[in-house]
Amino acid sequence: MLDIKFIRENLDLVKENIKNRNMTANADLAVFLYDEKNSLQQEIDSLRQKRNANAALMKGKLSPEERAVLIEEGKNLKEKIAELEKLFAEKEAAYSTAILEIPNMAHPEVPVGKEDKDNTEIKRVGKIPSFNFKPKDHVELGEALDLIDFETAAKVSGPKFYYLKNDAVFLEFALIRYTLDILRKKGFTLIETPDIAKEEVAAGIGFNPRGDESNIYTVEGTGTCLIGTAEITLGGYYADKIFDKSNLPIKMAGISHCFRREAGAAGKHSRGLYRVHQFTKVEMFVYCLPEESDSFHKYLLETEEEIFRGLDIPYRVVDTCSGDLGASAYRKFDIEAWMPGRENGGDWGEVTSTSNCTDFQSRRLGIRYKTDNGNKFVHMLNGTAMALSRALVCIFENFQQEDGSILIPRKLIPYTGFDRIGGKV
């Protein structure tokens, strides 16, 4: 969430930002409710002060008459306080709802636009492969080589689930190990996180676990949800923590399963492994000082590129436009890899995403660091190191051969132990 004082002092900018993001949050309402809540709080505080003073008068020995007068006074105060406290709770809930709907501000360089086609392409790397045969998509390849089974998964678990089989399992583990090796060399702390988190933590990160629009599965009756990304468990890791400046920055690499409802997502764009209810992901997460977050954002993007470049898959980088930014993000870069089986003749598909969320998450989660001028909120950033399901799409489709086999990217061979799936043995 944003600082209410910032909202008040920059009301026009905040409103413009909400509009640019295609959102409907009401900044005026948040400020209004804050003032109401605040004046009520002051009223309650002064009554409490009277109550405390009254109680203090009763510490010593008093005549029964004197005591009776004080008790009567105390009872009156108690009633008034209870009344106002009830009202306050209502105001506070309304205020909380209002301010939580307001999205993070955007980096001045974020392109203004409504949807993903308004994103700015920053660069392209690698050469789009040309095939002298008709390339298949990963679904056909996976079925032909007995690597992915969607049909049985649909029967057992429902649509948008899959079984990975045979060498695809080794390939997935190879990708994980390849990624973790790079991240450890770069000084990330490796963490395997829980796949379940409390709803309040998910909400603090900016995922709303409730409601029809939620992309998150809740676990009934437990107050918890299946995580949509390790961003939730990594961001919640230091909730309520006050860092010493010397502890920062902190770089974490978390591996988890990710669960997404993806309600209503169907069609060509979402075919096969591209959009599924469950996948495995290695996620990077950084806690740092505010003045460092822009450069750490670039660092996360560079790391994503380094990992992806090692797979010899062509990709481009886009600077996400305002309308396509999540509520928490100040700025977001995506890597889109070339997927020859996508659309007709291939298309770009998102494989990583890195966001600088500045202090939007830390303010809600209470993650701070000490300064000479009091405690300040840290900046928090996240980035995909490796989303396994989408990486498999890229490898299958880009490295398919005319005989139906799939070559393994050079750098992965030490991890897989084989250099080709299918075809000649």
Add this chain to the structure above:
RNA sequence: GGAGAGGUGUCCGAGUGGUUUAAGGAGGCGGUCUUGAAAACCGUUGACGUGCGAGCGUCCGUGGGUUCGAAUCCCACCUUCUCCGCCA
């Protein structure tokens, strides 16, 4: 899952209704002393809200309740430890 015992400030730990404005100790920071360090001694040391400020308010696992007044009494929940059961 059953039985029992706990959860207090950065840490340890005292505190069972109003001299607690949370004792005491450790650690941290500042100082005295010292060539320097250690020791000793003195001082200081939480968070949040609000207010220009002095200040005021809130926070003793969480949420309710009792009371003029709650760290302290009651209820529910969470969580840690010990033992038993079950289990990869």
